[in-house]
Amino acid sequence: MNKDLERTFLNALEESQEKLFRICFSYATNPEETKDLFQEVLIHIWKAMPNFKGDASLSTWMYRITLNVALRYRSNLQRAKNRISQIGSITIEQIGEHQEESESRHKLDLLRQCVRSLNEIDKAVITLYLEELPYKEIGTVLGLKENTVAVRVKRIKKKLLNCLNEKL
Amino acid sequence: MIENELIQIWQSSPKHERIKFEKSKLMLDVQSKLNSFDRAVKRRDFIEIGVALVMIPFFLYQVYKQPNALAKFGAICIVAYILFVVYKLLKVKKEKPSESSSYLEYLKESKSYLEKQMRLIDTVLYWYILPGLIGCTIMMVGILDLVNKPWQEIIRIKKIWMALSIFTAVGVFTFWLNKRGVKKEFIPRLEKVDKLIRLMEEE
Numbered sequence: 001m002n003k004d005l006e007r008t009f010l011n012a013l014e015e016s017q018e019k020l021f022r023i024c025f026s027y028a029t030n031p032e033e034t035k036d037l038f039q040e041v042l043i044h045i046w047k048a049m050p051n052f053k054g055d056a057s058l059s060t061w062m063y064r065i066t067l068n069v070a071l072r073y074r075s076n077l078q079r080a081k082n083r084i085s086q087i088g089s090i091t092i093e094q095i096g097e098h099q100e101e102s103e104s105r106h107k108l109d110l111l112r113q114c115v116r117s118l119n120e121i122d123k124a125v126i127t128l129y130l131e132e133l134p135y136k137e138i139g140t141v142l143g144l145k146e147n148t149v150a151v152r153v154k155r156i157k158k159k160l161l162n163c164l165n166e167k168l
Numbered sequence: 169m170i171e172n173e174l175i176q177i178w179q180s181s182p183k184h185e186r187i188k189f190e191k192s193k194l195m196l197d198v199q200s201k202l203n204s205f206d207r208a209v210k211r212r213d214f215i216e217i218g219v220a221l222v223m224i225p226f227f228l229y230q231v232y233k234q235p236n237a238l239a240k241f242g243a244i245c246i247v248a249y250i251l252f253v254v255y256k257l258l259k260v261k262k263e264k265p266s267e268s269s270s271y272l273e274y275l276k277e278s279k280s281y282l283e284k285q286m287r288l289i290d291t292v293l294y295w296y297i298l299p300g301l302i303g304c305t306i307m308m309v310g311i312l313d314l315v316n317k318p319w320q321e322i323i324r325i326k327k328i329w330m331a332l333s334i335f336t337a338v339g340v341f342t343f344w345l346n347k348r349g350v351k352k353e354f355i356p357r358l359e360k361v362d363k364l365i366r367l368m369e370e371e
Contacts, residue, residue, distance in 0.1 A: 006195055021187040022178065031185065038187060039198075043205065046198050048268050061268055068267045068274045071364075089193035093186045105184050107177045121367040124271055130178040143272030144368065157171055164174075 005049050012058045013042070019059075019131045020066050026115045026127050027070040031092050037073050039090055041066045056140055063133070063141045067124050107168075114163035118156065125149065126156045217257055220250045230307070239310025245303040253296060260284050272368050279361045286354040292346040297339045304335055 013020075021038055028034040045065050052061055115123055115130075128138045135149045142149070227250070230243040263284060265277030288295075308331055309315065314322055322328065 010191055010195070017187055017189075018182055022181055025181070035187075039201070042194075042198055043201050044267055047202055051268065064270060064274075065267045067271050068265075068269070071271070071274070072278075089190045089197045091188050093188050094184070104177070104180050108180055108184060111174065111177045119367060120364055121271075130175055132175060132179075141270060142368070143270030157174065160174060161171070 008058070009046055009049055012062060013045075016059050016062055020062065022131065023063070023066050023127045024070065025112060026123055027073060029116070035090060035092055037070060040073060041069050042090075044069050057137075060137055060140055063128065067141065071120060071124075107164075110164055110167045111160070114160050114167070117163065118159065122152070122156045122159070125152050126160065129153045129156075213261075217254050220254055224250055234307075234311060236310040236313055238315065239307050242303055242305075242307025242310050245306055246300070249299045249303050252299070256288060256295060260288055272365070275361055275365050275368065279358065279365060282354060282358045282361060286350055286358065289346045289350050289354065293343055297342055301335050301339055304331075 020041060021034070024037040024041060025034045028037050045062055048065060052058065056064075115126060118126065124142060125138065125144075128141060133141070135146045135153070138144070138149045138153075139146045144152075224247055227243045227246045231240050231247070234240050234243065260281075263281055265274050265281055267274065269277060308328070312325065312328065314328075
């Protein structure tokens with residue numbers, strides 16, 4: 001049973017790790033904090049795994065936990081730092097950049113800055129949108145109606161584009 | 169910049185940084201962190217609740233040992249008080265928000281949890297400090313048999329003043345600590361959660 005759970009967890013993680021990591025990045029201020037948040041998310045997902053009932057897809061359920069842990073993370077930051085030492089098996093690999101990649105890196109940094117400047121709700125909506133989740137799934141993760149999600153995404157995209165164009 | 173570019177830029181992160189983990193070690197690490205997290209929670213619960221529970225046998229023994237009926241009654245009151253405090257603490261702990269709820273539900277559950285905790289802390293005087301003080305005072309009155317002594321003699325007993333000073337100091341300090349917790353921790357968190365719920369619910 002535990003082995004099955006472990007396999008499900010690892011497979012789901014392998015599938016969603018980049019997405020979860022990007023979401024964590026928008027709630028943290030630097031790579032170290034992102035790693036802390038990511039590992040906290042993993043611990044909470046693993047802890048909640050036995051209670052996963054399958055009423056939503058596993059990835060939707062993982063997004064829910066990620067956003068809820070991220071929401072709480074900032075207010076508990078100091079406590080979390082005291083409590084959780086680093087998980088050694090998780091590392092962030094920085095990849096060397098060519099000239100053309102450094103421009104895309106710059107754009108990514110600016111986009112992250114703009115996303116971080118949004119309020120918590122807009123940040124949650126847009127990070128899921130940027131991960132290309134359908135509006136219906138975003139609604140399920142956040143507890144919003146599909147139409148409300150669509151309206152919000154439109155408004156936040158406008159905000160983001162303005163923010164980026166100002167910075168570029 | 170066009171809208172579709174946003175998604176492209178956002179998802180370009182693997183070109184620049186990548187999260188890596190060793191599958192074989194990860195489960196061991198996560199489980200070990202979860203165990204240490206659980207141990208920390210158990211330790212905290214033991215400090216809050218276990219300490220109160222280990223006092224019960226002491227006061228039950230006092231019920232048996234003390235010859236004075238009032239002292240026995242005071243000890244019974246303290247045992248009942250400890251059980252009530254433990255019940256209150258356990259009750260509020262049970263209602264923690266579920267992390268697998270949707271974001272809005274999680275916010276609402278967090279709000280309700282924070283409000284309950286805040287109410288508990290805000291009324292600490294009535295369910296924690298005063299009943300404890302009253303129980304201890306009744307027991308002291310019984311042990312020293314103060315009911316049968318003239319007040320002129322009572323006010324000369326140093327033990328009474330010392331005990332009353334300690335009870336009051338502990339009570340005032342606990343009251344201050346909890347009020348400070350409400351002001352510094354709970355009110356700002358509740359305001360933040362409230363604001364987020366309003367933001368979520370506005371169309």
